Amino acid sequence: MKVDQVKKLHQKKYRSELGYCLVEGEHLLLELEKTTIEGCQLFVTESHADWNSRFRKTVIGERQMAQISDTKSPQGMVAIVPMDALLASRGGQERCLYLHEVQDPGNLGTILRTLAWFGGWRCLLSPGSVDPFNPKVIRSSMGAIFHVPIELDVELDSLSQRFERIATLDMQGAPLANAGQSSHDCFVFGNEARGVPREALAAMQATPYTIAGCGAIESLNLASAVNMCVYELARG
Structure with a gap:
């Protein structure tokens, strides 16, 4: 997914249309890496280019990161995650x-x-x-x-x-x-x-x-x- 599309994920209608949500910051990304979720894409700034990830990684500039970040002080790491992977089908035992x-x-x-x-x-x-x-x-x-x-x-x-x-x-x-x-x-x-x-x-x-x-x-x-x-x- 391109940066221009990622920016749209701040809005619910585009999350629904594109099927992805944003996950931002080191702590959340560490939690994401522990899961079996597939199909994610990671965007990082140059200062985090060596981040070890099992996901496809794209290095972008600070200005682009500020555009896709949802926080006032971007941490330099944002992933897009397929929402279907976070939804459950009916019939679980929980x-x-x-x-x-x-x-x-x-x-x-x-x-x-x-x-x-x-x-x-x-x-x-x-x-x-x-x-x-x-x-x-x-x-x-x-x-x-x-x-x-x-x-x-x-x-x-x-x-x-x-x-x-x-x-x-x-x-x-x-x-x-x-x-x-x-x-x-x-x-x-x-x-x-x-x-x-x-x-x-x-x-x-x-x-x-x-x-x-x-x-x-x-x-x-x-x-x-x-x-x-x-x-x-x-x-x-």
């Missing part, structure tokens, strides 16, 4: 986490990092959710996006057809510690501001759990709630 219309790239990246840390999870994203191939998501995932199976455009009303036991968080639910003793197939979390439509949760007969707190504030950050939930499930 426990599933479903995110309904999640909007914040930092939240999604942090959630992917948590799922990768504990392992054995896949992430299902509803239509209208933030693009997981947004460079901000990829950076905040710290490479976890390479290790967590992701499904896109999973409709909320399809979950009850796919999973027998679904759980969610609710202030009136049972203690979260109880969830670790149960064999739920899918845990549902909602939009940062609106949550999950209650009528949809009722239709799928989702079991509610709660994270007990002192009540000094109204709610937890979405990523924090997911972190606590996944940790509790791992303990159970």
Whole structure:
């Protein structure tokens, strides 16, 4: 791929059209090199020309790097990665986490990092959710996006057809510690501001759990709630 095409990958419509996303920086590229993903192309500046990579490497100038970089201070290393290699087909054996219309790239990246840390999870994203191939998501995932199976455009009303036991968080639910003793197939979390439509949760007969707190504030950050939930499930 040429530099002019790589620049377009900053925009979702071109990522979808060309089938690639951008991965930038030494840490993320080291994580990428550990995977079995093929078909990547690496762009480096002269100062990184000796970087040892299994991918096809192209040396470009500092000015060109600034054009394709998504950060204010380019690190001199950018790879393009086929998005199909990061998507999962249905039917895996992992426990599933479903995110309904999640909007914040930092939240999604942090959630992917948590799922990768504990392992054995896949992430299902509803239509209208933030693009997981947004460079901000990829950076905040710290490479976890390479290790967590992701499904896109999973409709909320399809979950009850796919999973027998679904759980969610609710202030009136049972203690979260109880969830670790149960064999739920899918845990549902909602939009940062609106949550999950209650009528949809009722239709799928989702079991509610709660994270007990002192009540000094109204709610937890979405990523924090997911972190606590996944940790509790791992303990159970």
